[in-house]
Amino acid sequence: MIYRMKFEKHDEVKYIGHLDTMRTFTRCIKRTSLPIKFSKGFNPRVQLSFALPLGVGVTSDSEYVDLELEDEVDVIELKKELNSTLPDGFKIVNVIKSENSKSLMSLVKEAIYEIGIEFENDDDIEELVQKIENIFAQEVIEVEKQGKNKKIELVNIKPNILDIEVEVIGFSSIRVTLHCNAGSENNLNPNLVVDKIKNELAGTEIIDFNIHRRELILKD
């Protein structure tokens, strides 16, 4: 029995990395009285599979995880039980019994991120918006990325950007809404977009930034 759960990750727990998040879920499930189905083999594990790792420091409204159980359970009860034992900041928002045999990971196709950026308040905010729009209007957007064997390589992120929108949301802050490819085939790490903006706006002081995954789009 596979249960597909959608959850949010906010507040302090956004600093938990992917592996630690998996461990947190495993222990949380082991604290419940759910009919856990352990994997076979020498090192039996709680059967959990996550959709797409979330970077450290990134919040999300749209995370997915599949949990396999031995018996059928009531989805409302399942949600209630997990929410009562998950640490604050995690919240299961929806649970369905999954009939889909494909792995969650393989269903992930696109994601929408909101990147909030706060500037030193003496900068002309409209001008900054224009500058950022210009960066992403180019045909080729090259960023430095740490590739395999730790070598820095230049990659073009343009093909993975499906849509990008920049708006002013405060006196000195903007929001970049990024719709991009995600998943195991084509994936854009939103941190590369932040790095690109930081590099191109060198000289403009960025006080703070935060990345939020608004939506993870699954397609069969």
Added chain:
Amino acid sequence: MDKFLKMVEKPIRYTGEEVNMCKKDPSKVKCRYAFCFPDVYEIGMSHLGLRILYDLYNRREDTYCERVFAPWVDMEQIMRDNDIKLFALESKDELMKFDMLGFTLQYEMSYTNILNMLDLAGIPLLSKDRTEGMPFVMAGGPCAYNPEPIADFFDFFVMGEGEEVNMEITDAYIKWKDEKKTRIEFLEEVAQIEGVYVPAFYDVSYNEDGTIKEYKKNNANAKDIITKRIIKDLDTLTYPEKWIVPYLNVVHDRVMLEMFRGCIRGCRFCQAGYIYRPVREKSKERLKELAKNLIKNTGYEEISLTSLSTSDYREFHSLADDLIKEFKPKNVNLSLPSLRIDSISLKLLDEVNQVRKSGLTFAPEAGTQRLRDVINKGLTEEDILSACDKAFRSGWNTIKLYFMIGLPTETYDDLQGIVDLANKIVDTYYAVPKTERTKGLSVTVSASTFVPKPFTPFQWFGQDDIETIKQKQDFLKNNLTNRAIKFNWHEPEISVLEAIVAKGDRRMCKAIQRAFELGCKFDSWGEFFDYEKWMQAFKETNVEPKYYSERKIGLDERLPWDHINILVNKDFFKREYNNALNEKVTPNCRQNCAGCGVGKCGIGVCVE
């Protein structure tokens, strides 16, 4: 804070909010206590004492205990650049808002971190500079038994197990606060509590040769001798069942089940073997109940049976069997550290460790039977070789051996003994028929450097100088040549510094402070340890390091820690010192009482 956390490695070290963290409204309590661990989160959260006291304080409605760890260097830099004061994980409030800070002293190499933490909190380093309204700074833990090298930094120390005495101190604090008395009056109050030491109430004088002349009380409330506290009945003690589950992979990332305190063995180099006396066990039923509750409350996948010599628990095998029966179906593993390897424990290890046969570890500590008799390590070559033989036959192929070099009376024959023993283990492996053994033998020989510690029979001995230690290491490097043997060693400087500080007196305080000012911190971390800076600190403060580490102390000399009573008599240590020189073994507490003095308490192993 949020923007700074994005800039550091492992920000989750600083956020708290773990499962089972205690949440309280700080404005509703009378005492805010900060448990301070002078190392990073992952180390501190692996410490059982923190968990015990955190739980105990927080069971009180009038007190809120929070946790504070040493920030890693990246975080420290950000805190200093942005004037962020050291804060506690629970409320994120800075330490100056607390009533009491309690540091745990687990190893001497954390002392500069304590000063760094006080400095980051904006609290004066020296007790004498703290004024009304500032928190009291206290310390406890194993290194507190020689409080002298850090006496200037603490308002008071606690000797021994903290469960009762810390609560008595808190009661006294709340009463004192209600009565609105002065800082000194509180110290006079706690100085009367058994186990509490207020260093400022004693003046030390020295003889012309630099040895200690006497300790003179300068306050009528101070005691002549400060006696350690022990808990009589461990079964009625509360245990932290609401066990905090860290998000990070901490060093000991599992449930720790304390089976007993103390150790019956009496290895002569081992401070833990004396300061935690007498052995007191928890009942099997209590342990099983705790294990059940802890697993239920944490979801952990592993329970570790923690004590100094696990298999000395009287009902060890039946406890282990019961725990395996209970937890195996739930896929919870049992981890058994500090096991004395014999055929029964091998069978047990086989059972808990069905898949991967991780290495078997032995700690002969010395290479010859003669030297093992000197140090009273009751482990024979025959024990080791027969255990290895059985282990090889049941599939093990990795053996780890721990030795010490520089032990009192050691000669090169003893070092040759290390080489011989390692070679004999290799021979034992090849003597097992090919079909019965697992391929790929690996024997790791680790040699640490002996550090003489207070409250051991070896406290009077000096340590080898650095050159001698290096020569001995070279001898082992050159003679452990078998392909299957790997030799591990450490640069001796850190062990030398450990000896200097461990046996230090009050004159050492200035040197430690100077070392901190010169930038020493995280001294137990190889990448930060800076021996040259320490030597500079000693020089600038006129402290002769070799006086502390290498000098052989006279048996009649007044030791810096002689006003502390750990319930084991100094005469017993002198007897053991002579037994060592005569290569005479002392039986363990269960075989025969050696009359160490702790028997007068009439508890635990002394009355079994």
